[in-house]
Amino acid sequence: MITDGVRVDGRKLDELRPTKIEVGVLERADGSAYLEVGGNKIIAGVYGPRESYIRRLLEPNTGVIRCRYNMAPFSVDDRKRPGPDRRSSEISKITADALRPSLMLENYPRSMVDVFIEVIEAEGGTRCAGITAASVALADAGIPMTDIVVACAAGKVDGEIVLDLSEKEDKEGEADLPIAIMPRTGEVTLLQSDGNLSEEEFSKALDLAIDGCMQISEIQKEALKNKYLESME
Amino acid sequence: MKIIPEITKESIKDLIGNNQREDGRTIDQYRDISIETDIISKAEGSAKVKIGGTKVIAGIKLQVGAPYPDNPNLGVLMTNCEMVPIADPTFEVGPPNEESIELARVVDRGIRESKMVDLEKLCVEEGNHVWMIFIDLHVLDNCGNLFDACELAVTAALNSTKLPTASIGDDGLVIDKENTFDLPLNEKVVMSTFVKIGSEMVIDPSLMEEDVSDGRLNIGVTEKGLVCSMQKGGMGPLNKKEILDCVNIAISKSSELLNLIK
Amino acid sequence: MIYVDNKDFVIPGEVLADDDFYSDRGTFKESGKICSSLIGLISIRNKKIRVIPLKSKYIPKKGEVVIGKIEDVKFSMWDVNINSPYSAFLPAFEVFKREKRELSKVYDVGDVLFLKVLDVDEVKKVKLGLKGRGMGKFKEGIIVNITPTKVPRLIGKKGSMINMIKDKTNCNIIVGQNGLVWVKGEKEMEQLTKNIIELIEAEAHTSGLTDRIKNKLNSILGVDDEDEFAFFDDETDELEKPRLQNFKDELKIEEEDDFSE
Numbered sequence: 001m002i003t004d005g006v007r008v009d010g011r012k013l014d015e016l017r018p019t020k021i022e023v024g025v026l027e028r029a030d031g032s033a034y035l036e037v038g039g040n041k042i043i044a045g046v047y048g049p050r051e052s053y054i055r056r057l058l059e060p061n062t063g064v065i066r067c068r069y070n071m072a073p074f075s076v077d078d079r080k081r082p083g084p085d086r087r088s089s090e091i092s093k094i095t096a097d098a099l100r101p102s103l104m105l106e107n108y109p110r111s112m113v114d115v116f117i118e119v120i121e122a123e124g125g126t127r128c129a130g131i132t133a134a135s136v137a138l139a140d141a142g143i144p145m146t147d148i149v150v151a152c153a154a155g156k157v158d159g160e161i162v163l164d165l166s167e168k169e170d171k172e173g174e175a176d177l178p179i180a181i182m183p184r185t186g187e188v189t190l191l192q193s194d195g196n197l198s199e200e201e202f203s204k205a206l207d208l209a210i211d212g213c214m215q216i217s218e219i220q221k222e223a224l225k226n227k228y229l230e231s232m233e
Numbered sequence: 234m235k236i237i238p239e240i241t242k243e244s245i246k247d248l249i250g251n252n253q254r255e256d257g258r259t260i261d262q263y264r265d266i267s268i269e270t271d272i273i274s275k276a277e278g279s280a281k282v283k284i285g286g287t288k289v290i291a292g293i294k295l296q297v298g299a300p301y302p303d304n305p306n307l308g309v310l311m312t313n314c315e316m317v318p319i320a321d322p323t324f325e326v327g328p329p330n331e332e333s334i335e336l337a338r339v340v341d342r343g344i345r346e347s348k349m350v351d352l353e354k355l356c357v358e359e360g361n362h363v364w365m366i367f368i369d370l371h372v373l374d375n376c377g378n379l380f381d382a383c384e385l386a387v388t389a390a391l392n393s394t395k396l397p398t399a400s401i402g403d404d405g406l407v408i409d410k411e412n413t414f415d416l417p418l419n420e421k422v423v424m425s426t427f428v429k430i431g432s433e434m435v436i437d438p439s440l441m442e443e444d445v446s447d448g449r450l451n452i453g454v455t456e457k458g459l460v461c462s463m464q465k466g467g468m469g470p471l472n473k474k475e476i477l478d479c480v481n482i483a484i485s486k487s488s489e490l491l492n493l494i495k
Numbered sequence: 496m497i498y499v500d501n502k503d504f505v506i507p508g509e510v511l512a513d514d515d516f517y518s519d520r521g522t523f524k525e526s527g528k529i530c531s532s533l534i535g536l537i538s539i540r541n542k543k544i545r546v547i548p549l550k551s552k553y554i555p556k557k558g559e560v561v562i563g564k565i566e567d568v569k570f571s572m573w574d575v576n577i578n579s580p581y582s583a584f585l586p587a588f589e590v591f592k593r594e595k596r597e598l599s600k601v602y603d604v605g606d607v608l609f610l611k612v613l614d615v616d617e618v619k620k621v622k623l624g625l626k627g628r629g630m631g632k633f634k635e636g637i638i639v640n641i642t643p644t645k646v647p648r649l650i651g652k653k654g655s656m657i658n659m660i661k662d663k664t665n666c667n668i669i670v671g672q673n674g675l676v677w678v679k680g681e682k683e684m685e686q687l688t689k690n691i692i693e694l695i696e697a698e699a700h701t702s703g704l705t706d707r708i709k710n711k712l713n714s715i716l717g718v719d720d721e722d723e724f725a726f727f728d729d730e731t732d733e734l735e736k737p738r739l740q741n742f743k744d745e746l747k748i749e750e751e752d753d754f755s756e
Contacts, residue, residue, distance in 0.1 A: 026374045027286035028321050030550070039274065043373060045319035049552055049580040060618070063580075068326055070317060073369040074276040074292025082315055082369070083328060102507075104523070104532055107554065110619050111580040116319035118373065120290060121273045139507050142550030142644070144532040146523065147508035184508045184530070224506045224534060228549070231697065236566050236576070239605040244637045247682060255686070 001172060002158040009038075009166055016152070016164045016212055021133070021223035023140050029116075031141025033223070035133035038166055039123025041075075044133035046141040049111035057112065063105030064112055067096040069130055071119040091127045098131050098151065098180040098190035104144040113143060124167030128153050128178050131190065136220050140227070148220050149189055151180035152212035154205040156197060161204045163212045177202070179209045183217040186210065235323060235444060242445045246431040256285075256439060261482055263437040268385065268493050270393040278394025278416065282386040284437065286376030291386035292369045293394045293416075297406060300356070300363040308355025308363045312341035314370040314383065321375040337370065339464045340383045343422045343453030344368070347461035350391060351417035357399045362406055364396065366416075377440035380451050381490075384424035389494045391416055421456045423490035425483035429469055434479050436486065450476065452483035456491060460484070501539050504700075505531040511544050521546030536700055549700065553579040553643040553673040555612045555621045562638070562671035563623065565606045568599045575610065575623055578640070578673045583621035585610065590625060607633045609669055609677070629669070636667070636679030639689045641696045643674035648699040649692060656695070656705050663712045664688045687715065 001008055011017070017038030026032035029045035036042075049063045057064055069091040073080050084092075099115065115138065117130040128151035135149040155165045157173035170176055175195025181188050197205060245255060252260055264285030273279040278293035300307060314337035318324040329337070344350065355364035368390070370383050395413035399406065428438040428446035435442055443449075447469025453462035460480060465471060497512040499505060509531045511522060518524045521533045522544055531537075535546040555561065555577060563583060567574035575583040585608070587598055602608065608631060613624040625631055641649060649670055650657045661668050666680030666688045678688045691708060698704055 026288070026319070027376055028374055029319060030552075032319075041273070043319065047318075047322050050322070051580050051582055068318065072290070072292060072315070072371045073313065073367065074273055074279065074294050074371075077275055079294035079296065079367050079369070082313060108552075108580060114318070116317065118317060118319055118371065120371070121275055123275075139534050140550070142533060142548050142552070144521075145507035146525070146530070146532065148506065182508070184510070185525075221506055225504060228504045228534070228700070231700070236564060236605055238564050238607045238638055240607055240633055240636055241638055242605075243635065244682075244685070248686075251682070253686075255689075257686075 001169065002160050002162075007157070007162065008168060013160055013162045014208060014211070016215055017166065019216060019219050021136060021219055023136055023223050023227040029137070029141075031137045031139070031143070033133045033136035033140060035129055035136075037125065037129050037164070039121060040119070040126055040129045041121040042126065042129045042133045043118045043120060044130065044137040045116045045118075046113065046134070046137045046143065047116075048113035048141070049105065049108040049143070050114070052112035054112075058110045061106065061109050063103075063108035063110075065096050065100055065103060065105070065115060066112060067092045067099070067115040067117065067134070069095055069117045069119070069127070071122060071126070075119045075122045091130070094190055094192070095127065095131055095134065099135060099138065099149055101187070101189050102135065102145045102147045102149050102182055103138070104146060107144070113138070122167070124165055124170040125153050125178070127151070128180070131180050132216055132220065136223060139224055147182035147184045148217065149180050149182055150213045150217040150220060151178060151190060152209050152216055153178035154209035154212065156195060156201060156205065161201060161208055163208050175201075175205070177205045177209055179206065179213065181210060181213045183214055237444045241441070245442060245445050249430045249433050249435060254435070254439070255441060260433055260435045261486075263486070263489075264439075266385070266490075266493055268389050270389050270495075277396065278390040278392075280386045280389035280393060282382045282389065284378055284382045284385075285439065286374055287378060287382050288374040289379065289382045289386050290371045290373060291383070291390040292371070293390050294367040294369065295394075295396060296365045296367065297357060297362050297399055297408065298365045299361065305360040306353060306356045306363070308350070308352040309365040310341070310345060310350060310352065310368070311365065312337045312344070312368040312370070312387070314340070314372065316372045316375070316379075320372045324375070335464075335466070336379055336383060339380060339451050339462065340370065340387055340424070341368070342462040342464075343384055343424055344387060344391070347420045347422045347453070347455045347459075349388070349418055349420040349422050351419050354417040357406065358401050362399070362401070364399065375440065377443050378426050378437050380426045381424050381437060384422065384453065385490060385493070388421050388423060391418060392421065392494055421491055421494060422453050422461060423487050424451055424453045424462075425479075425486050425490070426451045427479045427482075428467070429471060429475065434475050436482060450479050452480060454483050454487035458484050458487065497539070497544075499537045499544075501537055502702075503537040504535075505537055505546060506534050507532055511537065515542070517543045519543045519545040521548055548644045550642050551644045553577065555579055555581060555583065555615050555673070557612055557614055559612045559672040560627070561610055561612060561623070561673040562669070562675035562677055563608055563610050563673075565602050565604050565608065568602075568604060573598060573602055575608070577610075577621065577623075578643075578675055579621070581615070581619045581621050583612075583623050585623045585625070589613070589623070602632060607638060607677070609633065609671070633677050633679075636677050637685050637689060639676040639678060639692045641674045641676060641692060642699075643672065645696050645699040646670055646672055646674060648704070649676070649695050651705055656708065659705065659709055660688060660691060660712070663709075663716060663718075664691075687712075
């Protein structure tokens, strides 16, 4: 999978896939973002803070966030049956957990912020792509936040620690370490790992993933500023 | 239950009575339409359609499977629609509701009854292996008239679909994804949707117009100009003249819509 | 040390200044730094840094005026949608005092009213009233939606924008703090006003807006009145929320006569 430090798709070990973010792509949602990273195509939309009819989810002192990660049936090689499964339920939960620390919902007690992530096409790393897009959509919705959360994975392929695994690398590689951070403070809000890594490899992969996050963070900021500048013209 | 202000209902009716609409169109005018095809490389066919602010994606997935026993030599067509909650604040998480099932079935009927896809050519081995076509609609932004957007997306997606070569070898089924050909189509279908507001039938309703309307009429029209599927929806009744007038307009609009599909 | 200028566009998490400044709305302080919590524009005044949000939901406050839609009629109150995460109600007592009347005969589902926020309680229930000039039910006209944060822009400095639009279009316009706007006039003028309001929404953060809107209206209406409105200063202050007092003076609608009997 790796020859002379070059990966199957021609990338260097520490190189991200081409990444593109567009802000405000939906009319009905309060905030939205479209993200492409490699072959992934993701749309995130945010509604809220809004009144919720699910009383048991509400909190008296703060607003709450609810996420739904969903894959379109045509987004993967073998058609996916529509509707939630165990994988998407888990991703929905950890996405909410990854975004929550950045949100300042104290001024919106008893309200709900809904984040919807639609995977239009999947090519490895959709959970990270979803979080990256969702955080931009939250900012676009005017939700107060301490930072824009960004996510990226590192992993081990062919014995090497590499950044931003493609679908093929994820399937055939030895380990995958998706993380999300708040880039201003560097605090980690998502951390998963599957596959075997030595302590040294883990530490190297974590550093590499953080470095990837910082690069994507710049693309997020650029995208938000671009939308604003466009509307100035 | 969505509550529309009475004064909004009145003002929209007033405008339409004068052949005007809140977005500046005339009553027989579509919003701007754009179609992009082949947007999903993992799907054998795909299209994204925008009508005004409405956005839908259709994806086509193919699979070889067993035919229905009563049609052992025909391919199988299945249409599903997800009105996901990203598209509208009133859409809810959960299995397809009546609205999305009706939408999928009306769109499906246009495709099926016009014999748009040549299902006979999708037979690999009679009685055992036929191509199954999964049409999945993903509604992303609901600004009104999902029906026409979905039908257009499906027609454009099917029109862009590449079918792998399937054959029966010594060890059974062989699928060659390298050698593809265009999905065999007999026809193309487009749909025009009208809603009744006051005493007028209005084409391509915006969301607000849908909300204040009394009745709805979907008309699917083939390339040959034949009406291939219809559905009357909504609570209000329609009279014969209204229906005939809509059929007439739908047929004349169909070439405009078909021209958008390359 | 400060890292931004007035009217700079900022995003959440962006560091705006060090400790020698004060953190105002739309910002927060963390480890000696003032950071933005929103996408919006910077406003610096007397060492106070604020971020004026581009988008935000309406959070009702006591004393504000809103436009609301009746969504349900209950035994002793109306449920009112005020375009907010929090639902509101209009108690029958605020309308009838002690008199017994059938609620739906007065205001029914789908009616749109101009109301005042009387109170927001600890569970965020919003109590509305009708005491005030022009309060009550709208008859005819259209409703236009804008982002609540752009209401000050639509009104303009001391009403400059809204008065100019009223003057040109001859429409009655009432702006609720919750982003709902009621417009009534000739049908064509209502639609023109709606388009103009939508344009202001789209370009709210640009400068020289009042002049551009005026020119646009002039060219559509085919009038030419050079300099008539040139004294309106379109800079800096316009993003401020106008004092309710000034704003209320601008509001005129036919007095609600349902209860004069």
